[in-house]
Amino acid sequence: MCYNGLFVKYQTAIVAQYLKLKQTREENMYGDRYDEGISWITILIFSGAGLAILAWLSTSIVIVRQKTAKVIEVFGKFSSVKNAGLNLKLPFPIASVADEVSLQIRELKEDIVVKAADNAFLKVPVKVQFRVIQDKVEQAYYELADPESQIKSYIVNTVRSKANTMDMDQIFKSKNEFEGEVETSLKKTFEGYGYEIVNVLVDDPQPSDELRKAFDKVLAAQREKDAAQNLADAKRIKMVGEANAEAESLTIKGKAFKTFRADIADGNSEAIKSFLKDIEGLEARDVLNFFAGVDTRDAIRDASANPGTLIVVPANYAGDDGRSIALVKALMAETKN
Known part of the structure; x- marks a missing residue:
């Protein structure tokens, strides 16, 4: 009984020691794991914080393309203008890029209908080339809400007021005057707002x-x-x-x-002289009547040559003329005998 009691006590002590050792080992194992977990969490936290800081600092970098400018605002208020290249600003949200402004030349086209002094309606095509002045980006961005529409309004008013004093022919001949008038008006008004008027072109007017x-x-x-x-x-x-x-x-x-x-006449004169000389008792009147009848007889002869021709002669045709002719013929016959 004593031996068995001792054995039970010894066995109980071994089991207790074993359990204690096991518990100690388990406690040591869990402690290491806990410490290892804490170290990884710390690394992740610091890494994330570092990346976040780098990302936040990267918002300070401003890259601007050629022929453009960026407007920088600090808490909504204008701060500066950044030109082409690599630039720095305060990080977001302290400073932010409000907008990008183009410095290239832009062209504005407008066909303006005008009424000439002689009530003729014409369409005048106008082209205006303009750009933002690099040193006046702030004025160009903040002063005008819609610069193209406002420039158009000035163009229309200038061209119409000029055209109303001209007739149609004068408008066709005054392109240079329109260009000078529009350019002067726009430069006077818009250079103060940060816009440079590069060129004004007026094409040939087109009738309605x-x-x-x-x-x-x-x-x-x-x-x-x-x-x-x-x-x-x-x-x-x-x-x-x-x-x-x-x-x-x-x-x-x-x-x-x-x-x-x-x-x-010369022939008749010679013939009459010959008749009067050669024929005695013949008077000049009789000879003239004779010659006058020659034309009449020739006409009657020529007319009667056509068949079916009706010839009407005076009733007294055989009067004095006939007697004169007969007398001349008789005297000529006697002379021959």
């Missing part, structure tokens, strides 16, 4: 559709008028030519007829 149709009608009528005038001139030239030719022809005929009559 109604005016173009009216021009087409006028041109068509003018062409018809020119065609009619050309036709009349051609006809007049032809008629004048024909008249001149006829006048020359009549002049030549008159001269020939005059010569012919002179020759006939």
Whole structure:
């Protein structure tokens, strides 16, 4: 019994020692793990904080592209303008980039309908080239809410006020005046707002559709008028030519007829003298009647040569003329005998 009691006590002591040792080991093992967990959490926290700080500091870097500028604000108030290249600012949210402003030349086109002094409606195309002045980015960004619309308004007002004092022909001839007027007005107004007016171009005015149709009608009528005038001139030239030719022809005929009559008169005079000289008892009146009947007889002869021709002769045709002819013939016969 004693031996068994001792053995039980010894066994109990061993088990107790074993349990104590086991507990000690377990406690040591869990402590190491706990310390190891704490160290990793610390590393992660500091790493995240470092990355966050780096990310926050990176917001201080401002990279600006060529021909642009960036407006920097600190708590909503203008601070500075950063130009092309690498720049630094206070980190966000202390300082922030409000906007990027282009420094390139921009072109604004506008077709302006104007009314001339002679009530003609024309369309005047205007182009304005402008850009932000690099030293006045602050004024250009903050002063004008919509610069393009405001520039258009000034262009329209300037061109219309100038065109109202001119007629249509003057507007077509005054492109340079419009360019100078618009450029002067825009420069005077917008350079103070940070905008440079580089150039102003005014193209040829274009008439309205109604005016173009009216021009087409006028041109068509003018062409018809020119065609009619050309036709009349051609006809007049032809008629004048024909008249001149006829006048020359009549002049030549008159001269020939005059010569012919002179020759006939000379011949008749010689014939009458010959009759009066060679035939005694014959008077000049009888000879003249004889010659006058020659033309009448020739005309009757020529007319009767055509068949179906009706010839009407005076009732007294055989009167004095007939007696004169008979007398001349009789005296001529006696002379021959």
